[in-house]
Amino acid sequence: MNNNMRTYIVLIRGINVGGKNKLPMKVLTELLSSTALAIQNIQTYLQTGNVIFQTASTEPLIKESILASIIEEGFGFKPEVMILNEMDVKQAVLANPYQKKAANTCHFYFCKTVPSMDTKRIEKLKSASEHYHLHNKVFYLYAPDGVGKSKLAKNVELCLDVKATARNLNTVNKILMMLGDS
Secondary structure, eight states: OOTTSEEEEEEEOSOSBTTBSOOOHHHHHHHHHHSSSOOEEEEEETTTTEEEEEESSSSOSSOHHHHHHHHHHHHSOOOOEEEEEHHHHHHHHHTOTTTTSOTTTEEEEEESSOOOOOHHHHHHHSOTTOEEEEETTEEEEEOTTOGGGOHHHHTHHHHHTSOEEEEEHHHHHHHHHHHTTO
């Protein structure tokens, strides 16, 4: 990655899951490359909506709502989109209290805004083996029995009263690795 450029991470929620909301990353990359937004060095990870790009601008010229609308025009659905800067991701990793746990059991819920946590609801939904932590706009969930079985994972947004998109520690570490020393 070019050190003279700013790096941004796009997290798109709910795409390519169970055959719904299909959005091939190659097509998305071509779409972003063809815009007049001066986006460069576009990389994707997995088919679940992880995009890294660079721009000379101090703020990404593409906004979350614009990207969601572009996807809606091209693919017929409007996903939730979050654009983070490089420091957001690095700070989220540093603040992770479950770094030493198995990477597939630790989940980062990146939130649109700072959540107002409903602790009573969380405590009611979480299993005895689950642990959670909130730091700024990231809610961490350690779910050793898997998020598929977790009542809390299924209801995180209700408990936080904010839109969020989840990535497990494996994915976050891969994104961090892709950022390199940018």
